[in-house]
Amino acid sequence: MKINKILALLTVLISINAVAQNGRLREKREQIKALKVAFITDELALTPDEAAKFWPLFNAFEDKQQEIKKQKLKAYINRMDDDSFYKLTEKDASAMLNQMEAMEDDLYQAKKKFINSLKGVISPIKILKLKKAEENFNRKLLQQYRDKKLGR
Structure with missing residues (x-):
């Protein structure tokens, strides 16, 4: 009986911790x-009229790009756990490569449309x-992350 209470309490604590971490990640x-x-607004020196038209397009593109990447990652992770990776048949591997190519093509087409x-x-x-500007921002972000990890 005591073990059940401890397990229930442990489950609640883990759930609370997971929700808190998810909130921090979202923030x-x-x-x-x-x-x-x-950064982009500054680098491009957008006029108010340009910004009003630019940001909805940019945000829609970012959302589309994230959606495609999420699908790609989900498909990859679902098939790439340790056991199934080493048991892939040539047919399955070929199908997976085709799926990956299709998603890369989707990303390319979305970027072209954007x-x-x-x-x-x-x-x-x-x-x-x-x-x-996007490349520079990503480079700066990565450098800040590295500096933080190394304690600089």
Whole structure:
């Protein structure tokens, strides 16, 4: 009887901890997104009119990209646990590669569509600056993460 109570209490504590960590993770993602918006806005020097048209397109593209990546990761993880990975048949491996290629193509098509939609909103120079700004932001974010991990 005591063991059941302890197990129930332990389960509740683990659940509370998981929810708290999920909340912190969501908060961190929102902070990063806000920093990215500020960084890109500054780098592109968007006018208010451009920003009003640009951000809905950008956010829709980011959402689409995340959705595709999430599907890709989910499909990969579902098939790649240790046991099943080493038991893949050639047919299964080929099907998995085809699925991965299709998702990469989906990402490419989404990016192509996004760039085409931007052409009517911002100049080609700003579209190129966007690519560079995203790369620079990601590089800075990664460097800050490394510095934090190394305690600098």
